[in-house]
Amino acid sequence: MPVPAIGRKIRNSALCLAIGACFASAAYAQSNTSGSINGQAHSGDVIVVENPATGFSREVAVAGNGAFRVGALPPGAYRVTRRAADGTATVRENISVSTGTGANVNFVATDVATLDRVEVVAAGINPIDVSSVESATILTEAILDAIPVARTVTDVVLLAPGTTVGDAAFGNLASFGGATVGENAYYINGFNVTNFRNGLGGSTVPFEFYREFQVKTGGYGAEFGRSTGGVINAITKRGTNEWEFGANVYFAPKSLQEDGYCVSRPDGTVLTLTCRDTANEIEANFSAAGPIIKDRLFFAGIYNVRNWDETLHAVGTYRDRRNDDPFWGVKLDWQISDDHLLEYTGFRDQRHIVDTTYLYDHEADAIGERVGATQLRRGGRNNIFRYTGYLGDRFTLSALYGKGEFDRSDIGEGDACPVILDNRTGTQIRRGCWSNQIPGTAFDTREAYRLDAEWDIGQWLHGNHRLRFGLDQETNTSEDDSFYSGGVLWQYREATRSPTGFEVRQRFLSNGGRFETESRAFYLEDHWDVSDDLLLVLGIRNEQFDNRNALGETFTKQTNQWAPRVGLSWNIGGDSKRKFFANAGRYHLPVAGNTNIRLAGAEFFTEQFFVLDGVNADYTPVLGAALTDLSVFSDGTVKDPRTIVDQNLKPMFQDEFILGYQQEIARGWTAGVRAIRRDLKSTIEDIAIDAALNDYAAANGYDDFHAGGFDYYVLTNPGKAMNIFVDMDGDGVLEELNLSAAQLGYPKSVRKYHALEFTLDRAWDGVWFLQGSYTWSKSYGNNEGYVRSDNGQGDAGLTTLFDQPGLLEGAYGNLPNDRRHQFKLFGAWQFAADWKASGLVNVASGRPKNCFGNHPTDEFAAAYGAESFYCDLSDDGTYNPVLYPRGSLGTTPWTFRLDLGLEYRPQWAGKRLGVKMDVNNIFNSGRVLEVNEVGELGPGDRNPNYGLPTFFQAPRGVRFSVSYDW
Numbered sequence: 001m002p003v004p005a006i007g008r009k010i011r012n013s014a015l016c017l018a019i020g021a022c023f024a025s026a027a028y029a030q031s032n033t034s035g036s037i038n039g040q041a042h043s044g045d046v047i048v049v050e051n052p053a054t055g056f057s058r059e060v061a062v063a064g065n066g067a068f069r070v071g072a073l074p075p076g077a078y079r080v081t082r083r084a085a086d087g088t089a090t091v092r093e094n095i096s097v098s099t100g101t102g103a104n105v106n107f108v109a110t111d112v113a114t115l116d117r118v119e120v121v122a123a124g125i126n127p128i129d130v131s132s133v134e135s136a137t138i139l140t141e142a143i144l145d146a147i148p149v150a151r152t153v154t155d156v157v158l159l160a161p162g163t164t165v166g167d168a169a170f171g172n173l174a175s176f177g178g179a180t181v182g183e184n185a186y187y188i189n190g191f192n193v194t195n196f197r198n199g200l201g202g203s204t205v206p207f208e209f210y211r212e213f214q215v216k217t218g219g220y221g222a223e224f225g226r227s228t229g230g231v232i233n234a235i236t237k238r239g240t241n242e243w244e245f246g247a248n249v250y251f252a253p254k255s256l257q258e259d260g261y262c263v264s265r266p267d268g269t270v271l272t273l274t275c276r277d278t279a280n281e282i283e284a285n286f287s288a289a290g291p292i293i294k295d296r297l298f299f300a301g302i303y304n305v306r307n308w309d310e311t312l313h314a315v316g317t318y319r320d321r322r323n324d325d326p327f328w329g330v331k332l333d334w335q336i337s338d339d340h341l342l343e344y345t346g347f348r349d350q351r352h353i354v355d356t357t358y359l360y361d362h363e364a365d366a367i368g369e370r371v372g373a374t375q376l377r378r379g380g381r382n383n384i385f386r387y388t389g390y391l392g393d394r395f396t397l398s399a400l401y402g403k404g405e406f407d408r409s410d411i412g413e414g415d416a417c418p419v420i421l422d423n424r425t426g427t428q429i430r431r432g433c434w435s436n437q438i439p440g441t442a443f444d445t446r447e448a449y450r451l452d453a454e455w456d457i458g459q460w461l462h463g464n465h466r467l468r469f470g471l472d473q474e475t476n477t478s479e480d481d482s483f484y485s486g487g488v489l490w491q492y493r494e495a496t497r498s499p500t501g502f503e504v505r506q507r508f509l510s511n512g513g514r515f516e517t518e519s520r521a522f523y524l525e526d527h528w529d530v531s532d533d534l535l536l537v538l539g540i541r542n543e544q545f546d547n548r549n550a551l552g553e554t555f556t557k558q559t560n561q562w563a564p565r566v567g568l569s570w571n572i573g574g575d576s577k578r579k580f581f582a583n584a585g586r587y588h589l590p591v592a593g594n595t596n597i598r599l600a601g602a603e604f605f606t607e608q609f610f611v612l613d614g615v616n617a618d619y620t621p622v623l624g625a626a627l628t629d630l631s632v633f634s635d636g637t638v639k640d641p642r643t644i645v646d647q648n649l650k651p652m653f654q655d656e657f658i659l660g661y662q663q664e665i666a667r668g669w670t671a672g673v674r675a676i677r678r679d680l681k682s683t684i685e686d687i688a689i690d691a692a693l694n695d696y697a698a699a700n701g702y703d704d705f706h707a708g709g710f711d712y713y714v715l716t717n718p719g720k721a722m723n724i725f726v727d728m729d730g731d732g733v734l735e736e737l738n739l740s741a742a743q744l745g746y747p748k749s750v751r752k753y754h755a756l757e758f759t760l761d762r763a764w765d766g767v768w769f770l771q772g773s774y775t776w777s778k779s780y781g782n783n784e785g786y787v788r789s790d791n792g793q794g795d796a797g798l799t800t801l802f803d804q805p806g807l808l809e810g811a812y813g814n815l816p817n818d819r820r821h822q823f824k825l826f827g828a829w830q831f832a833a834d835w836k837a838s839g840l841v842n843v844a845s846g847r848p849k850n851c852f853g854n855h856p857t858d859e860f861a862a863a864y865g866a867e868s869f870y871c872d873l874s875d876d877g878t879y880n881p882v883l884y885p886r887g888s889l890g891t892t893p894w895t896f897r898l899d900l901g902l903e904y905r906p907q908w909a910g911k912r913l914g915v916k917m918d919v920n921n922i923f924n925s926g927r928v929l930e931v932n933e934v935g936e937l938g939p940g941d942r943n944p945n946y947g948l949p950t951f952f953q954a955p956r957g958v959r960f961s962v963s964y965d966w
Contacts, residue, residue: 032214032223032233033190033386033398035097036071038131039105040532041082048081049073053240055295057338060393063458066108067529069131069466071454072388072396073097074333074341075211075235082107098138099214099235102131104576128662128670130576132527133537133567133583135219135658135674137161140212141237143769146828147838148901148918151207151250153186157232159826161757161773162217162676164819164844167930168951169792170200175817176230177218177678178753178779179654182786182796183229183589189236189331189345191384191402192226192448196476196517197593198796199786202232203404204349204379206304208248208285209329211237218676219583219658222523222539222565223452223470228589228654228680228785236345238333239298243290248914248963251282258924258955265944271427272950273313273362281308300331316429318360318367323353341388349379350407357435372435374412380405394456398470401449408442415439418486420619423493423937424502426944431619437489438509440482444593448474464529468539471522478593480601481512490621492612495938497627502612504621510636511603513550515596520544525565533574539565545590545651549600555641556715558651561588577664589652589786591684591715592796599644599686599715599798604636631710631863642725642734646716652684652797668765674757676777683749683783685802686713691860692743693726702728709804709860718783718802719748745805750781751815762827770827779818782811782886789816790850790933791867806861810869813886814848821845828901838901845894847929848887851946853936856881862939871935872942879940895927895953914963924956 037049045062049070062068075098082090095103137160149155157163157174166173166181173181186194186202193203216224216231224231262275289300304327312319329347336342353376359368384402391397412435420431450472457465488508495503525539541563549555565585572578597603608631611624660674690707697705705728716722721741725734741748755777762770784790788799801807821844828838851871855861861868870881903916930951937943 032187033099033235034072034074034388035099036069036073036102036131037078037080037095037097037105038067038069038102039080039107040066041068041107042066042084044085045107046083048083050079050081051076052079053077053242054298054333054335055241056335058390063464065459065464065532067464067532069102069456072390072398074238075099078103080105098140099212099233100134100136101129101138104130128576128579128664130569130571130579131535132221133219133535133569133581134216134221135583135660136214136216138212138214141210144207144213146836147826147840148899148920149826149840150920153202153213153232153234156213157215157230158842159824160215160217161674161759161775161822161824162755162777163215163230164817164822165929167789167792167816167847169789170787170794173201174230177656177676177755178751178777178815178817179229179678180785180787180789180817181229182592182794183227185224185227185229185231187231187233188382189234189343189384190386190400190450191345191382191404192446192474193382193404194226195406195444196446196474196590197408197444197478197597198794199592200794203347203382203406204351205234205236205329205347206283206285206302206306206327208246208287208304209236209302209347211235218656218678219567219585221468221537221567222525222541222563223468225521225541225543225563225588226519226590228587228652236329236331237289237300238331239289239291239300241291241294241298244288244965246287246963246965247285248961249282249284250959250961252280252957252959254278254280256958258957260955261926261949261952263948263950265426265948267944269425269427270315270362271945271948273315274952276313276365277311279308279310282306296335298333298335302327302329304328313360313362315362315427316360317371318358320356320358321353323351325351339390343384343386343388345384345386346382348381350381351378352376353378355435357430371430371433372412372414372417374410374436374439377407377409377411380407394458396454398452399450400452402446403448404446406444408444410436410439411441412436412439412485415485418620419484419489421489421491422619423491426937434485436485438482439485440480440512442482443479445477446474448472463531466527466529468525468527469523471520473521474519476517476519476593478515478597479513480515480597483510484508492615492621493937494941495609495627496940498611498624500611500613500624503627504610504612504623505607506610506623507605507607509603509605511597511601511605511634513597513601513638514552515550515593515601516548516552517590517593517596518544518546519590533571535569535571537565537567537569539567539585541565543588543590543651547591547593547596547600549596549641550602550638553641555596555600556591556645556649558591558649561651561653562586563588563653579662581658581660581662583656583658585656587654587656589654591652592786594795595715595797598795599713600638600641602636602638603634605633607631607633629708631708633710633713640725640734644714646714646720647723647725648717648721649684649715650682650717650720652680653682654678654680668763670759670761670763672757672759674755674759676753676755676757678753680749680751680781680783680785682717683751683785684715684797685718685749685783686715686798687718687744687746687802688713688804688860689722689724689739689744691805692739692745693728693737695743696737696739697728700728704730709863713803715797717749718746746802747782747808747811749783749802750812751779751783751785752781753777753779764828766830768827768829770825772823772825774824775822776820777818777822778820779815780813780887781815782808782813784815784817790852800864800867803864804855804858804861806855806858807864807868809855810883810885813888815887816847818848818887819844819846834904834906836903836905838903840899842897843894846892848891849889849931849947850886850933851884851889851935852933853881854939856939865938866934866936866943872940873935881939892929892931893927895929896923896925897953898922912965914961916961918959918961919956920959921954921956926952926955928952
């Protein structure tokens with residue numbers, strides 16, 4: 001396997017530990033940056049835990065019941081020594097500690113020989129962690145280097161049971177337990193790096209900087225919040241007492257990548273040209289790690305050079321995207337003393353992607369005139385400081401401060417040119433000189449503080465108690481200035497209501513301001529050892545979110561969000577070979593920063609339709625008569641918060657219940673089963689209340705009041721009663737209104753998830769390892785969650801789904817992230833001294849399919865176009881819309897993918913040289929992952945692209961790597 005760039009002295013038994021220890025398919029987490037060593041000895045014994053690589057050492061006394069625990073240990077390999085009262089000592093070597101797990105060491109029942117009153121016992125790997133109740137999968141650097149997994153965080157996440165790939169509209173992101181891809185939390189060394197605008201992803205860091213990943217698929221403890229999906233908790237590498245240097249290069253030549261897949265309509269006209277797309281990537285890493293001061297101050301650093309370019313072909317346009325910005329990262333660890341540690345992590349992941357557009361003749365495969373270029377600025381700098389203090393044997397304190405910056409600006413050469421989209425032929429073609437549809441500057445800053453403490457209070461009432469408590473605060477600030485390129489968007493399309501047969505949609509959009517959100521939380525958790533074999537975890541978390549508008553005023557504040565977390569772990573038989581566990585918890589999700597910008601900013605957004613009388617030479621329209629009145633979605637003013645937010649607004653939260661069992665079925669083999677139920681009990685969305693206001697006005701004598709259908713959007717809990725303020729009589733004074741759920745006409749938001757997970761793991765024995773899982777799951781309801789895959793809408797909390805009651809008719813069914821069956825299998829085989837083979841298999845059922853069309857009776861819903869579940873699929877030429885409930889039109893095909901890897905690491909080079917080849921999707925399986933679900937272009941106008949593929953499996957590709965360390 002490729003030798004990692006930092007900390008590369010992993011050899012023989014240590015390598016076995018590094019790979020084997022990561023296969024607790026339901027490993028149970030305890031902390032976001034450290035692990036622990038737990039076990040049994042004799043009362044009066046002293047336990048000494050040492051990390052030989054760094055000189056770190058801790059010493060604790062064994063409790064009266066014979067139990068001991070050493071917590072807050074940085075990940076690494078430890079020596080554990082038991083000093084008995086009679087002077088004898090027992091030593092366990094190479095005890096592997098990973099993030100959020102507890103390593104079990106038993107000095108009581110071990111049958112060992114005495115050597116000069118010092119007993120040295122080799123380390124054993126017990127993959128079942130009975131010391132906690134949280135569900136997670138630990139994936140170390142060693143395993144990721146051993147298998148042919150793609151080098152992205154999402155591809156690592158997809159190795160864990162219960163995770164599925166999300167829709168391509170949001171990029172390469174994963175769904176956890178039926179939640180949307182925007183409901184996950186991403187951490188690096190304990191610092192939250194999640195995109196707080198809409199939850200879609202986080203900071204981008206090269207693999208060589210990571211030491212291990214903790215992928216929490218559910219049941220996480222009270223210290224974690226702000227997620228109703230999963231948690232991706234990454235730890236970076238650190239230096240040791242030995243200087244180590246490394247260099248490697250990864251390259252995926254486009255000459256060895258298979259072509260993608262083009263799509264044509266039944267009449268032979270071309271729809272997509274992705275079969276002509278190409279990608280070329282090369283990446284090099286240079287690293288160093290070692291002691292600045294032996295046993296005290298350590299350094300680890302990486303410099304990543306990357307060169308990536310791809311070409312994207314479409315009817316009428318050709319795009320070339322390039323990026324060559326370097327990444328650098330630094331980790332400093334200062335062991336001030338054995339009782340006080342200070343860490344610093346800094347990295348820069350800034351990228352400037354240049355996206356250049358050209359005209360393109362697809363029939364001649366000829367690139368034409370250059371249209372312009374857009375620079376996509378992404379990433380920024382992050383600085384993280386952490387202090388850990390061991391204040392006695394029983395009390396540990398950790399404090400963190402971090403600041404992260406992320407640029408999201410899109411700046412193009414053609415930003416003064418209007419957006420023109422030509423759909424008159426059924427295929428959308430870009431017209432004019434614009435290069436970016438919504439350019440603008442956008443910059444996010446997160447400043448975070450957190451304090452975590454652990455206090456082992458020992459025997460109290462009945463059993464031993466270990467209290468964990470803490471608080472954290474984040475101030476998230478977004479600066480935004482965005483607009484349609486050229487200030488306007490024109491879209492041409494066929495329309496039966498236009499005398500010329502064509503219409504133009506005209507939209508104006510601009511927005512800007514500075515928006516701030518403050519998030520605070522505190523938690524308390526008791527780890528209660530009721531007996532030697534039974535652990536109860538009783539936790540509570542309280543969260544507060546304060547979202548502010550462009551004027552700095554609070555427009556919504558959610559307080560006293562109490563989230564109980566209760567867990568149980570039963571070590572059946574007391575030998576850590578069988579475990580029953582259960583977990584119940586509540587998890588809250590904040591109001592997204594995107595909501596501050598879109599709902600509480602000075603947004604100006606209008607829409608109107610006109611007859612298209614012709615097109616000028618520069619493709620701008622010749623406007624005819626207006627076909628509709630002007631719809632004003634936002635008028636450019638910062639609104640009174642009472643007019644846009646339900647004053648009864650309740651938090652968004654999810655309840656989760658887990659039951660599971662794990663057992664060692666043979667030496668090195670474990671099997672497990674887990675049942676999960678998730679219920680999204682409360683959702684926050686914006687809804688249009690125009691119809692309800694019109695009815696209220698008529699019933700209460702406000703004869704001059706009339707809402708147009710798109711004037712009053714309110715943030716609320718769909719399906720609940722609302723308290724809102726509206727100027728009903730036009731006198732400038734707001735009237736307080738209480739509208740019932742029946743008056744509003746919206747159903748309650750529902751999302752449910754049920755799953756059974758089966759796992760089978762075979763730990764590394766120096767020759768081979770294997771991990772597999774099968775998950776049966778069902779995700780159903782009428783609301784996917786934070787973002788919406790149906791139309792690719794990343795407006796977290798502001799999707800179109802609840803904009804009109806008519807759009808909810810037929811909305812209940814199987815949700816987009818419902819992939820009923822998933823099989824995952826991966827492993828590696830050292831078949832010769834210098835050679836290792838590896839493989840990864842993924843088999844999954846398809847995604848539900850829908851048909852979206854124009855609502856036939858609700859005029860407000862019909863104005864949204866093809867957004868309802870009514871659709872006309874008839875071929876008789878008549879307009880006969882039918883309600884097709886969500887997910888009722890079958891699924892996309894099952895997918896199969898096999899990746900293989902082969903590594904050569906010669907003994908003649910001292911195992912320092914590594915050469916590896918990974919082949920992804922070796923059979924070049926090209927199954928359809930997503931299809932076009934828009935059934936109509938307009939009432940009675942069927943979309944010729946309906947049902948055609950929009951996204952396929954990635955074709956076969958080859959990646960090479962060469963590494964050397966010294």
